[in-house]
Amino acid sequence: MAWNEPGNSGDRDPWGNRDGAPPDLDEVLGNLKKKFGGVFKGGSGSDQQTPAGVPGSVVFIGLIVLFIGWLLTGFYRITEGYQGVVLRFGEFQTTANPGLHWHIPRPIEKVEKVDIGRLRAVEIGYRENQRSGQLSSVPFESLMLTQDENIIDIKFAVQYQVNDARAFLFNVRDPEGTLQQVAESAIRQQVGQTPMDSILSRNRNQVSVAIFETMQEVLDRYEIGLRLSSVNMQDAQPPEQVQASFADAVKAREDKQRLINEAEAYRNDILPRANGEAARILADADAYRATLMARANGVAQRFTALREAYAEAPDVTRKRLYLETMEEVLAANRKVMIEGDASNNLLYLPLDRMVNEFGNRSTGELSGEPATSSSRVPVEQVDSRSVRRGRESRL
Incomplete structure (x- = not known):
């Protein structure tokens, strides 16, 4: 039964007082010193024991061992690619780089290890099934309006790393969710300032670069502790309902x-x-x-x-x-000019040769070849007696 219930023998309170009178503080402290004094005195007498019958020296040594073990639990190791954040009662104290370190053990201090070497990714407009590897579209993220008031189905993959563990843990409540919202906002802004043909064909890289710069500027202003690695356009096409007409336009x-x-x-x-x-x-x-x-x-x-x-x-x-x-x-x-004289010699005119030479010369003139002195027809002079003998032989 409870100490203050009726019928309790002597009506004693927990401090041994009767009639409900308040206990004397000095008396309470004296009683506690008597009960536990043997634990901390460590006297040489074997008769000094705890209330449970254990020698006080053994309890003292046990407490020392437990205290040393508790201190040893403060050693911790930060592996390569990680950064440690030391918290004292939940408040930031310092950061720890890769290596062996010590901090005041729990529950006073604790260490949060942040992976700053892993390349993380956030998907805008689609989700990838980790088991099957299949992609599923997210229309409320992927459908956007371009500058020329066309609807485009666009998907992006944003890769990033943690570059400041303290800012990543304390400055923003949900860093990754904030990053996804920043990415979607930057993509919609840039797509809304770019014509559809430019996104689908010649300016895909320029659009990605502009989105990268806008996102990094916003993240730096938020001091979120994230650094972008790349912004890649995975796919860009018109909505499924108008793909046939758009294919004709593309053709x-x-x-x-x-x-x-x-x-x-x-x-x-x-x-x-x-x-x-x-x-x-x-x-x-x-x-x-x-x-x-x-x-x-x-x-x-x-x-x-x-x-x-x-x-x-x-x-x-x-x-x-x-x-x-x-x-x-x-x-x-074609005429032949002969100088007359009184000699008895006769002139022999080779008319056949003259005609042939004249024909050759005419042909050469038509072909453009100049006339030469060798084309002139020679006139041979023979003795009249030889001509007379030739006539007599014919007679």
Whole structure:
């Protein structure tokens, strides 16, 4: 029964007092000293024992061993890639780098180990099943509005690491959840400032870089203790409901680009050829000009020399010019000019050879070959007696 219930013998309280009077403090302390004095005195007498019958020296040694064991529990080791955060009654004290350290054991101090070497990832717009590896879409994250008011289904993977263990544990309540919200906000901001064609084709890398910079700036402002490693666009396509129409638009755009490439290839083939032809024509013109100038200079020099010769000997020069002119005029004439004299010799004219030579000369003139002195028909002079003998033999 309880000490204060009716019928309790003597009506004693827990301190041995009767009638409910308050105990004397000095008396209570004296009684405790008597009961436990043998434990802490460590006297030499074998009769000093605890109330349970155990010698006081054994209890004292046991307490010392327990205290030393408790102190030894304060040693801890931080492995490579981790950072320790020492807390005293839940308040931050210091950080510990990889190695062996000691802290005041629990419950006074404790150590939180944070993995700062592991590369972590957060998925925006999809989730990956860790067992099967299959991807499942998350529409409320992946569907976004572009600058040209088109809806795009886009997925990102953000990789990051912890670079400040203290900030990671204390500055934000849910660092990873905050990171995911920051990532989704930065992605929506950048996608809303970019046309759909730019995201799907030529500016995918620029979009990822812009999202990376925006996210890191926000995380640094939050002092969340995270450092981004990469922001990768996993997939970007129109919604499933309009994929067929969009595929036709993409095909038309590809045909347009193909035709542009073919036109550029044709231009690259024609332009060098035309430039070469133009250069050849210019070179021929320069050569023709040089030829005409040389010929004109030659004619001028010949005329100058002829004028000087005419000034020295007018008659001789005049006669020579007349003969050269007649020779040039009569070179292509079929008539034969014979100077008459009173000799008895007869002239033998090889008409067949003359005709052949004239035909060859005409052909050469048509082909552009100049007439030479060897094409002139020779006129042979024979003795009249040989001609007469030939006539008599025929008679």
